Every structure is written in structure tokens, then in C-alpha cells.
Amino acid sequence: MSPDIIFKFTNAGILVNEVAYEKISLYDDPLSLSSSLIAELSSNYNKKDLVILTGDMVDKFLEENGNSRRDPVVGNVNAEITNEVTPNILNSNLDSETLEKPGLGTFNENRDLNIEYNEIEDLNEDSIIQNSNEVKVNSEPWSDVDFDFKIIKDTSKKSYTSGNIKDIVSYFSSRYHKIRDFLKKRKDLSDYSPIADIYQSQDVVKIIGMVKEVRTTKNNHKIIELEDESGEISVLVHNENHMLFEKSETLVRDEVLGIVGSRKGNLIIASDIIHPGVPRIEEKKMDFSVVFISDVHIGSSTFLEDSFNKFIQWINGDFGSPEQREIAANVKYLVVAGDIVDGIGIYPHQDKELTIKDITLQYDEAARLFGQIRQNIKIIIAPGNHDASRVAEPQPAVPEEYAGALYKLKNLEFVSNPALVSLDGLKTLIYHGRSFDDIAMTVKGMSHEQSDLIMKELMEKRHIAPIYGERTPLASELEDHLVIDEIPHVLHTGHVHINSYKRYKGVHLINSGTFQSQTEFQKIYNIVPTCGEVPVLHQGVFKVLKF
Numbered sequence: 001m002s003p004d005i006i007f008k009f010t011n012a013g014i015l016v017n018e019v020a021y022e023k024i025s026l027y028d029d030p031l032s033l034s035s036s037l038i039a040e041l042s043s044n045y046n047k048k049d050l051v052i053l054t055g056d057m058v059d060k061f062l063e064e065n066g067n068s069r070r071d072p073v074v075g076n077v078n079a080e081i082t083n084e085v086t087p088n089i090l091n092s093n094l095d096s097e098t099l100e101k102p103g104l105g106t107f108n109e110n111r112d113l114n115i116e117y118n119e120i121e122d123l124n125e126d127s128i129i130q131n132s133n134e135v136k137v138n139s140e141p142w143s144d145v146d147f148d149f150k151i152i153k154d155t156s157k158k159s160y161t162s163g164n165i166k167d168i169v170s171y172f173s174s175r176y177h178k179i180r181d182f183l184k185k186r187k188d189l190s191d192y193s194p195i196a197d198i199y200q201s202q203d204v205v206k207i208i209g210m211v212k213e214v215r216t217t218k219n220n221h222k223i224i225e226l227e228d229e230s231g232e233i234s235v236l237v238h239n240e241n242h243m244l245f246e247k248s249e250t251l252v253r254d255e256v257l258g259i260v261g262s263r264k265g266n267l268i269i270a271s272d273i274i275h276p277g278v279p280r281i282e283e284k285k286m287d288f289s290v291v292f293i294s295d296v297h298i299g300s301s302t303f304l305e306d307s308f309n310k311f312i313q314w315i316n317g318d319f320g321s322p323e324q325r326e327i328a329a330n331v332k333y334l335v336v337a338g339d340i341v342d343g344i345g346i347y348p349h350q351d352k353e354l355t356i357k358d359i360t361l362q363y364d365e366a367a368r369l370f371g372q373i374r375q376n377i378k379i380i381i382a383p384g385n386h387d388a389s390r391v392a393e394p395q396p397a398v399p400e401e402y403a404g405a406l407y408k409l410k411n412l413e414f415v416s417n418p419a420l421v422s423l424d425g426l427k428t429l430i431y432h433g434r435s436f437d438d439i440a441m442t443v444k445g446m447s448h449e450q451s452d453l454i455m456k457e458l459m460e461k462r463h464i465a466p467i468y469g470e471r472t473p474l475a476s477e478l479e480d481h482l483v484i485d486e487i488p489h490v491l492h493t494g495h496v497h498i499n500s501y502k503r504y505k506g507v508h509l510i511n512s513g514t515f516q517s518q519t520e521f522q523k524i525y526n527i528v529p530t531c532g533e534v535p536v537l538h539q540g541v542f543k544v545l546k547f
């Protein structure tokens, strides 16, 4: 389904959840189905309400209005793709048909395993110290604590799109220019040329382009189709150039990179592939601690309430060994990277696994739980794909209409997904992690289990969700807010429900796991979550506490 359909809904004030999105895309004429659904919903709901279109709603509508599902095998999907020449996103006039690009070939593993020491401490009943020499927890009112909290980048108010095709051109153009500016600062690319000009040069060519497609030839070489505003070119990566070939296997569609090579007719033979990359950052000195959690999934029957209650007791200084309580007493910030509640209608039959079936009541319960956390901890919450924000990224902060009870907590701040915040100078990039699904599916060797490798790759590419038009719906804003402009001290993600950690060029890459046990849906995909394992940066040292 082309993104303009999503825009149609967004313009009508309707959010389309993932299941609905998939269902609509399976029908013969998604565009006219969308128009009918919008007409139906607009007549049934108050314009002011934020309406979330779920899969069940699509089913019900189709049951009542006839059903013409596109056959995935004999239907016209392939015909559409093979007949369609994908145009140059950066230099042509687009129409709606051009927005979906064909998929990539297979990719291989590129590992740089350099996992640092993880200290996992089990906080079980045995570790409750009765009448111990208690570490005193600061229980002064929050206003007395000196927070130096800043939101460096939040897209909540900036995120809008007219749904106009021009937005997509400016979206990709913004992405290209931002990342090109990182690349051209590099010595080896400072004298790059526009693609259209390379036909004049005979020797070394240097270009900066957006990847339109990567494919493997019959002889097992790689061809990268690159485009810039001036034109397109094919780049060959020879399989005997082992290091470079390996690098080419982690490339994804729509990322922006540099190529150094030599021209042979209409082809460039690559001698180097250059990512914008990450300069090593200086260690940030910190005399406080930051706790990272995500994927709490309040409202789900698989939400691990006991474990979460222990976590709250710990953070309040009422649980754990003296050493663990000492860490707790030092906590100044709690960051939540999305999926705070389970939401409604996110995947098929989810309702059977909900203990709270109303989104506002789920946030009310979240407020009850988070409200117990001592007030001199600042809590920062970004949305995930289960939260009541629009599905397309960047996702604006969870709106007050749904999370009113949480908005009443004075020590809590809502931010967008992604968002860049400064916690007493510790620059933290918060991203839920939806794009990890696309990377895990597209790049061979990448998996949900090792999201640290995905994070490293995305940092190198300087984009949090490079692949357009796959599972991660991206809103084509006039500016691409998902470019990693500034290197943070911490990249905090969630979504995969499996903890991971890596220190890369000085950046702490942290995935904070979940407080939800395995769901029926995850059983089907064989996703084994790591539950109640909470990462903490304790005065700059990474630790994990288990609840």
C-alpha cells in the first residue's frame, strides 16, 4: 500500500494501526476501500476525536460492504512491480504509484561483537534486606531537586504532513542533504561529484548517493543502484574484494552513502563504500544514575505486574541489597522508550490477551503505577507502536486526551519517538525500535536478539529507520526527523523485548527489554523475551538489575 493512503487517513484525523494497514493493503483497490472507510468513519465519529482504525473495524466494514481480497499468488502484485520502473526519488516528479520501491536481495552478517561487561544482579525475595542499614532515599518534593533536563529535539509539534506528493520529494531531499553534509566533511569525499558529471572523468570517481536498490548478480557480485539529484548510476562491488563485498551486504534501500571507485562505461567499480559514520565521543562524567525501561505493556494479561511492583519498590529505595539500594538512591531520571501500555487492536486477537480493554483506562493504570515512583525522579516517556500516538514515525508524544492521568504527574514529561533529550548533560536519543523489524528481516545476520548490532549499523548510517515503505510506516514530513544529526551519549531503544548492550565509539547502545512475558503472537514468531531486566547507567557504569 502506498504511503499516500496513510496520508488520506491522517488528513482525516484517523490513525491506522498495523493490522488494519496490512488488511487494507491486501484488497484489490486499497485506495477506494480507504475512501469508503474514511467516509464511514467520518460519519460515525466526532471530528474532534482521534479515531484509531483497527483490523477488526476493517473486517466489520468489509463484511457489511462486500469483500474483494487480492490473491497474493495469482493476483496482480508481481505484474505491478515488474511493469513499474522505479523513478529517481531525488530528481523526478513523483506520482503516487512511484512511492513503493521493490525489495532488496539477501544480505549477510557483519558482526562487530564487542559487548562490554554486563553485571546482572538478581533481585529476588532473598535480596530483600529486612531492617538493614538502609540507604536513605531522597524523598524531597521534586521541585527541590535540581534537574538540568532539556528536550533537544522533539517532533511532536513539528510533525505534520499535508499528504502531498511534494512532501515525499522534500522528505527524501532533506534526508539526502543532511547525510550528504556529514559525508562531504570527510576527507575522502570532500571532492565528490554529482552523478551526472562522472561521465567526464576517467580515473577515480567519488559520489554521494541514496541507495535505490541493491542486488546480487548471477556471478555473485553486488550491484548498488545509486541516485542523487543529478542522475543515477550502477555501482559494482566485486566479490573478490572480500572486505568491501561484506560491507555491501549490510546496505539497505534508501540509505545515503559515499562511493569511491573507477568508471568503466556506465558502471562504477567500487573500491570503497563510505558511511557517514560515528566519530568517537568523549565519556560523559555523571554523578547520578539513569534507569532505562520500555515495553511495559500495561493492560495486557502478560504484563508482569509483580516484577514491575518490585522495580518500583527498588527505585523508591524499599527493596534490594544495600548496594542495590545505593544505586536506587542515586537515580535521577527514568526513561521509557515506548509501549507503556498494550493498546487496542494492535495485532489480531490481541483483545483476548487484554485485562484492560480501554486505552484511557490503560493509561489510568499506568498513572497509578508510575505515580508511586518517588517524585524526585524525572520520568520521560516516548511512545511506541502500542501507544495512542499516530503509527507513522516520527510519532508525536502520547496525547493528553488518552493519557490525562499521566499528564497530571508533575515529574513526568512526554516526548516524541524518536526524541533527543539532555539529562544533566547526558545526551540521550530515545527511539522505540520499530525499524529493527525491517532491518532484522532484510539484512542477513541481523536479528531481534542482537539489536545492539542493528543499533550500531543505524548509527553508522546516521538514520534511525532508513528503509521506506516496509513495516515501519514513515511519515514523509518536509524534513526527515529520523536522521541522527547529533551523536548522543546514549541510544536507548526497546520494541524487540530482548535486552542488549554495546558500547560503540563511546556511545552506550542500550535495549531495555520488557515487562511483558511471551505473548501468543510472539510464540508464533519464536520471540523469547527477556523480562524485568532493567539497565541502569550508574554514574556512567552500565549495570542490569533483574526483577
Ligand code: D5M
Residues within 6 Å of the ligand: 295, 339, 385, 386, 437, 448, 495, 496, 497, 522, 525, 527
Ligand atoms: O513487539 C514485540 C515483539 O514482536 C518484538 O520483538 C517485535 C516483534 N514483532 C512485532 N510485530 C511483528 C511482526 N509483524 N512480525 C514479526 N515480529 C513482530 P510489540 O511492538 O511489543 O508488539
Ligand code: FE
Residues within 6 Å of the ligand: 295, 339, 384, 386, 495, 496, 497
Ligand atoms: Fe513492545
Ligand code: ZN
Residues within 6 Å of the ligand: 339, 384, 385, 386, 432, 494, 495, 496
Ligand atoms: Zn513495540
